[in-house]
Amino acid sequence: MTSVRGSDPDVPLAGLPSAGRALLRDAPVELAIAEIRFASVGESVSTDEALAIKEFAEGCGIEFTSLEPAQKNELLVEISASGANPQVQVRARGWQLGCDGGQLVATIMPDSIVVQTSQYERWSVSLRPVLEALLAGVEENLKPKLLHRLGVRYVNRLVDLDAKSPGAWKGRISDAFLGAILDPVIGEKVASAQQQIELSLGVGQGALIRHGAFRDAAAQNSVSYLMDIDVFDASTRRFSSSDIINTCQRLNRTALSLFKQAIQPDSWKVVAEEHLDSERETRGES
Known part of the structure; x- marks a missing residue:
């Protein structure tokens, strides 16, 4: 490790x-993205959990103006005598938080946090405060235990x-x-x-x-x-x-x-x- x-x-x-x-x-910088992947805490993030994370972020000064359902899909293809039978199944359900007319978007899933902004100035202004607020809210409400991957992309x-x-x-x-x-x-x-x-x-x-x-x-x-x-x-x-x-x-x-x-x-x-x-x-x- x-x-x-x-x-x-x-x-x-x-x-x-x-x-x-x-x-x-x-x-x-056209787009800046930070992604945190962790061991899944279940199949979905509940409405109450999403609201609690949003309110926690607001208490830290990050005002998200929208909260919309989000989901991860999985394509399964079954092969039989009659041919291929593709099926789309929902793998996980979460929430997408947005503000500034979509210029800042955060997606909270049972196994990940993704923050992206199209108005990047610098790390200490555009990403760090948002990540700090969301991480603290996720840690308190979802209680993830195991971190798998971190990434930043510009x-x-x-x-x-x-x-x-x-x-x-x-x-x-x-x-x-x-x-x-x-x-x-x-x-x-x-x-x-x-x-x-x-x-x-x-x-x-x-x-x-x-x-x-x-x-x-x-x-x-x-x-x-x-x-x-x-x-x-x-x-x-x-x-x-x-x-x-x-x-x-x-x-x-x-x-x-x-x-x-x-x-x-x-x-x-x-x-x-x-x-x-x-x-x-x-x-x-x-």
Whole structure:
């Protein structure tokens, strides 16, 4: 079993270099997601339990304005002489909490908590307070015992309306990531490129990086660059809110380190302001 308990939550996994404290000027994060999986506490989360978790979050300053049923389905296919007979069965029932017009959504299931936001500023503002409130509410009302997996994921969409081909990202994305786009023979012929990199960052710990240039209809049909970073810790241990928060924070710092590795240093200076320190962040200064 591997755990980051007792480790500095601001230090990335596997000795990756720190990215420092930075706020992106034009944050490219389209979606930020945190997922906690644990041993199931039953087949459903009751209405009373969901309301208690919602009210607990409100007591912590997180105002969810909606509460809707949610469910996980399982597709079963039975094969007989007459052919295949697919059936959809409900595997678990839970609840989805939302606010800010759907920009922040939290899904509580008997075996998981998933928080996602499309308005990400930074970890300490956009994810940590929500996770702290929900974890405390879940710990008190559902009483999960065994933690299975933690993950944080950041979907970054880098946009340049002047980028007419994938080659426009030369000098801004690290050469190690651009691959065939740099090839002297086929590079100019590449219309789009998608790659997936799997990293091992320790026993039960790792990351998936899905990235590439693509024709972006939402950006005047220019070529944008996707950097989708998913960092996880799949070591099984006792469910502890404080441990989960510290681990997720360390996964966050790891994701930021990987993002910085993928961006050329000169480009990083353009998209990031590395002037934050903990004191200024505490005071809320930009």
